[in-house]
Structure formats: C-alpha cells, structure tokens
Amino acid sequence: MALxxxxxLAALALCGSTPQLAAESGVxxxxxxxxxxxxxxxxxxxxxxxVLLVANPGTRSLxxxxxxxxxxxxxxxxxxxxxxxxxxxxxxWVPEPAPERLSARLQSGARALWRxxxxxxxxxxxxxxxxSPCVSVRALKPLMLRGANYYPxxxxxxxxxxxxxxxAFEAEFREMDALHINTIRTFTNLDVEAGLHTKDxxxxxxxxxxxxxxxxVAARHxxxxxxxVGAWGDPADLTFQRRYFRTCVxxxxxxxxxxxxxxxxxxxxxxxxxxxxxLARWMTTMWEELRRLAPRHILTVGLCWQFDRLWELxxxxxxxxxxxxxxxxxxxxxxxxxxxxxxxxxxxxxxxIGNRPLLIGEFGxxxxxxxxxxxxxxxxxxxxxxxxxxxxxxxxxxxVNLSGVCIWCAFHFVPDWxxxxxxxxxxxxxxxxxxxxxxxxxxxxxxxxxxxxxxxxGPETPVRRDKAG
Numbered sequence: 001m002a003l004x005x006x007x008x009l010a011a012l013a014l015c016g017s018t019p020q021l022a023a024e025s026g027v028x029x030x031x032x033x034x035x036x037x038x039x040x041x042x043x044x045x046x047x048x049x050x051v052l053l054v055a056n057p058g059t060r061s062l063x064x065x066x067x068x069x070x071x072x073x074x075x076x077x078x079x080x081x082x083x084x085x086x087x088x089x090x091x092x093w094v095p096e097p098a099p100e101r102l103s104a105r106l107q108s109g110a111r112a113l114w115r116x117x118x119x120x121x122x123x124x125x126x127x128x129x130x131x132s133p134c135v136s137v138r139a140l141k142p143l144m145l146r147g148a149n150y151y152p153x154x155x156x157x158x159x160x161x162x163x164x165x166x167x168a169f170e171a172e173f174r175e176m177d178a179l180h181i182n183t184i185r186t187f188t189n190l191d192v193e194a195g196l197h198t199k200d201x202x203x204x205x206x207x208x209x210x211x212x213x214x215x216x217v218a219a220r221h222x223x224x225x226x227x228x229v230g231a232w233g234d235p236a237d238l239t240f241q242r243r244y245f246r247t248c249v250x251x252x253x254x255x256x257x258x259x260x261x262x263x264x265x266x267x268x269x270x271x272x273x274x275x276x277x278x279l280a281r282w283m284t285t286m287w288e289e290l291r292r293l294a295p296r297h298i299l300t301v302g303l304c305w306q307f308d309r310l311w312e313l314x315x316x317x318x319x320x321x322x323x324x325x326x327x328x329x330x331x332x333x334x335x336x337x338x339x340x341x342x343x344x345x346x347x348x349x350x351x352x353i354g355n356r357p358l359l360i361g362e363f364g365x366x367x368x369x370x371x372x373x374x375x376x377x378x379x380x381x382x383x384x385x386x387x388x389x390x391x392x393x394x395x396x397x398x399x400v401n402l403s404g405v406c407i408w409c410a411f412h413f414v415p416d417w418x419x420x421x422x423x424x425x426x427x428x429x430x431x432x433x434x435x436x437x438x439x440x441x442x443x444x445x446x447x448x449x450x451x452x453x454x455x456x457x458g459p460e461t462p463v464r465r466d467k468a469g
Contacts, residue, residue: 026057027113029067029106032089035205037123039096041131042254046096049251050120051205054080054106055087061239062108069104069118071095080106081246082239089202091247094120127209132256134296135224137318140357141452142396145259145404146445147183147226148176149362153411153430156418157187162194164210166217173221175428176410179438180445182454183224183259185361185406186214188248190232201233201244208251215257222457224259226361226406228302229290231264235282242289249293260298260319262361263290272306273313280313287315302361307352319403320353323362330390342391343398350400360405363388367412367435368424376421378435385427385437389444404448407441 030053038049056062065080071094080090094102098120105115151160152168176184188211190197196207211227218225229248233240252258263286268275273283290299300319303310307320329341349358365384369376388405396402412426412435427438434442453460 025113026055027062027106028055029053029104029114029116029118030055031118031120033121036125036127036209038127038129038205038208038251040093040129040251040254043131044095046128047093048096048098048120049205049208050092050094050098050118051202052080052090052092052118053087054083054090056083056085059085061085062113064109065113066107067092067104068107069094069102071099071102076102081243084200084239088200088239088243089198089247090243091202091250093250125209127205127212129208129212129251129255130257131254134254134256135259135298135455137298137357139455140298140319140403142400142402143392143404143448144452144454145183145359145406146179146181146448147185147359147404147406148179148181148410149406149408150176150184150186150410151413153413153426153428154415156413158189158191158194160186160214161188161191161196161207161210164213166213169214169217170220172411173217173223175432176223177221179410179427179442180449181410182222182449182457183226183404183406184218184410185226185228185262187228187265188230188232190244197244201240201247203244203247208247211252215252215255219257224454224456225257226260226262226300227258228262228265231267231279231282231286236278238282238285241282241286245286245289245293249290253294253296258297260300261290261294262321263287263299263301263315263317265302266304266323267301268304268306270304272304272309273301273315274309283310283315284313287313300359300361307349311353316353319357319359320349321359321361322349323408324360324388325363325365327384328387328391330387331394342388343394346391346395346400346402347398350395350402355399355401357401357403359403360388360392362408363405364408364425364427364437366421366424367437368420370419370421373421376424378437381424381427382436382440386440389440393444 032051032053039046062083067078067080069076074095078092102118104118106113151157192199196204267273268279274280298319300317300321303322305322331343332341365381366376367378367381392402409425411428412430413423414430417423427435
C-alpha cells in the first residue's frame with residue numbers, strides 16, 4: 001500500500017503546502033486537491049472536507065497520530081489513522097468559510113512529526129451534502145419498507161459509480177415510483193482502477209459526489225437509501241478497513257436521505273459471519289467502527305441466514321436483515337403434512353431476535369435459465385415472489401415485526417452481465433414492461449402503502465371530485 005515518497009513530494013509541490021518544520025523522520029503532510037470540494041451541513045454549520053496525504057518515508061507505521069490545525073479563531077483537533085511506510089490518505093473537516101491556509105502540526109503521542117501550512121485550493125466544483133433528520137428504528141412499522149435492490153439496468157456493478165448518468169437515474173426512479181417503491185438498497189465497492197478510491201482504501205471526492213447525486217435523485221422521488229459498505233481489500237488490514245469506512249460514512253453523518261448503513265453483504269456466505277477468525281474479528285471491529293461513525297442512522301447487516309452466529313459475536317443490529325432465496329411455500333397448507341414455509345420461518349426468526357424490526361434484504365428468482373438453473377422462467381419467478389410476499393403478510397398478521405422487503409433486483413440488466421441467470425433477476429424488462437412477478441410486487445406494495453406510509457412519503461394526496469362525482 002506504499003504510496004511512494006517521490007509521488008507525495010511531487011504532489012506537495014503542486015498543492016502548495018509549506019513545511020516549516022519537519023522532524024528527522026522526514027514526515028510531511030499536504031492537501032490533495034483533485035476532484036470536487038465536498039461540504040456537509042452539520043448542527044454547528046457547514047464544514048469542508050479536506051483530503052490529506054501523509055508521507056511516511058520510514059520503515060514502520062506511524063501510530064497514535066493527532067493533527068492540530070488553526071482555522072481563524074477555531075482550533076481543530078483530529079485523530080488520524082495509522083500511516084504505513086510510504087504514506088496514506090486521511091481527512092480533516094474545516095468550518096466554512098474556510099481560510100486559504102491552515103497552520104497545522106502532526107504529532108505521534110507527544111512527539112512532533114511535522115509542522116507547516118496547509119493550502120486549501122479554491123473550489124472549482126462545490127458539492128453540498130445537506131443535513132436532514134435521520135429515521136429512527138422506532139419509526140419503522142410492519143410492511144413500511146417497500147424496497148428493491150438497485151443497480152441501473154445499463155450500469156450494474158461496478159458501473160453504478162463509474163458513470164454517473166443523473167437523467168438515467170431519474171428515468172429509472174420514475175419506473176420504480178410506479179411500483180410504489182420507497183426504499184432502495186445498493187452497494188459500494190473498492191474501485192481503484194476507475195479512480196474512485198485510492199490504493200489505501202480512501203473514497204475520492206469524485207465518488208462521494210456521485211453518491212450524493214444518487215441520494216439527491218432518490219430524495220426527489222421520496223425514496224430512502226440503504227447503503228452497503230462491505231469488506232474490500234484485505235480484511236485483516238484493519239487500518240485499510242477503517243480508512244474505507246471513515247471516508248465513506250463521515251461525509252453523510254447528518255444526511256437523512258440515507259435510511260440505513262448495511263455493514264456488509266452476506267458475510268461468510270453460507271458459513272456465516274464466523275466462517276474464519278479473520279472475518280469474525282473484522283465483524284466485531286468494524287461493527288463498532290460503524291456505530292461510532294454513524295450514531296444517527298439505522299444500522300443493519302445483510303446476512304444469508306445465521307442470526308445465531310452474528311449474535312454470538314455481539315453484533316446485534318437494531319434492524320435485523322436476512323436474504324431469502326429458498327423455495328419454501330408461503331404458508332403451511334391446511335390439512336397437509338408439515339412443510340417449510342415462509343410465514344413459519346419468519347416467526348422462528350422473530351423469536352430468535354426478540355422480534356426486533358426485521359428486513360428481508362434480498363429475495364426473488366431469475367427469469368432466465370442457465371445450465372445450473374433449468375427451472376428459471378417468468379412463471380417460476382412469479383411463484384417465488386408471490387410466496388415471499390404472501391408469507392410476509394401472514395407473518396405480520398401473527399405479530400412478526402417485519403419492516404419490509406427488498407426484491408433482488410428492480411431491473412433486468414442489459415447488455416449481458418455475469419451470465420443469463422444473474423441478468424434475469426429484474427422484474428422490469430429492458431423495454432420497461434413488467435414481468436408477471438413485477439405485477440405481483442406492484443399489487444402487494446400498493447396494499448402495503450394503503451396500510452402504512454413511511455414518514456418520508458408524506459400524506460396521501462386526496463383525490464378531487466366534482467359534485468357529480
């Protein structure tokens with residue numbers, strides 16, 4: 001992960017930081033000026049994100065780091081993450097309006113490593129991340145979340161962030177509006193190749209601006225977003241992991257357009273979050289990190305199934321979540337031998353987790369067969385979707401605190417993506433027409449919307465009628 005001293009010093013010259021004092025170690029700090037300027041609204045006012053590069057020419061990691069900076073009359077104290085040999089990126093939040101130059105010093109414990117000025121460039125493009133109330137888990141009601149997992153039909157993973165087409169997003173959200181969707185779940189992924197992350201795991205301001213664009217489109221359509229962070233890179237390198245999480249989550253700390261942060265998608269697969277000691281350590285460490293970074297948001301973990309193993313790690317999300325891909329029936333047929341069914345499964349999970357709010361974060365089936373899934377068809381997809389929706393409604397009628405569901409996925413992807421089977425999970429065809437499963441989902445979501453509206457949707461608009469109507 002070494003960034004290279006020569007590169008760091010070259011960037012230092014470009015950005016205009018002036019080292020006034022450097023320890024014998026040769027450590028330096030400078031501002032990285034690439035990309036849009038990110039500004040967030042906070043209870044204290046607006047703050048600008050300043051991206052730093054700490055160059056470490058030594059052979060050991062720098063630890064116990066504190067950066068002290070002076071912005072006008074306000075002192076800023078920022079704990080930095082460990083910096084491996086070569087260097088690493090980190091961030092600083094500066095009150096707006098920000099000065100052109102900050103006086104700063106970097107310490108390791110009580111030992112001074114560097115002192116100098118940090119030059120803040122004039123923003124060419126400014127992106128304002130708004131502050132708005134975050135939804136409390138207490139506000140969730142049964143069948144409130146009418147959701148879909150979202151990738152654009154022509155920009156699936158990892159393309160969702162590689163090419164930001166706001167007009168295409170708007171068009172697709174209008175299609176989801178017609179299905180009564182009020183929640184989407186989507187994902188981050190490490191993408192150094194496209195310049196969206198640095199090699200040490202930091203989010204670039206370009207990527208942050210693109211996440212903001214998606215959130216803005218969602219907000220215009222009264223849709224909340226669940227954003228999955230995930231474990232990328234080496235899970236044993238916890239400094240890398242913390243840098244990935246810090247630079248992803250902090251800009252949106254006060255942003256209520258986000259409904260929830262999803263720690264990780266399907267940790268350990270079928271073996272669960274204790275599949276390896278490294279994964280178990282990652283789960284416990286990064287869960288606490290996410291709780292610290294996002295105290296205002298709902299938190300969740302997208303499990304395959306294994307709530308017992310997650311609970312044993314001490315990770316107990318306020319919004320429990322699992323992904324449902326079984327072929328179970330909706331309910332137990334009357335007068336028939338016992339069979340596995342979705343309503344009973346949900347009751348069992350509710351007992352296991354103390355009936356806290358629960359989300360089926362993924363469910364569905366492909367309409368396109370391949371050599372491993374010969375039964376895939378629009379008819380089979382419809383049967384699976386109807387079974388999950390009917391089981392969910394039955395479970396809620398029995399008192400299960402099921403907050404909602406998210407279909408995998410809203411859109412049938414084009415062109416071919418990860419093979420025919422993966423391409424065909426969408427319930428909206430490429431031409432915009434609904435598959436039978438989409439018709440069933442729309443009907444269920446319309447019923448649920450009549451039953452309970454999410455607070456971010458606002459009241460139902462009354463229908464105007466003339467005297468004859």
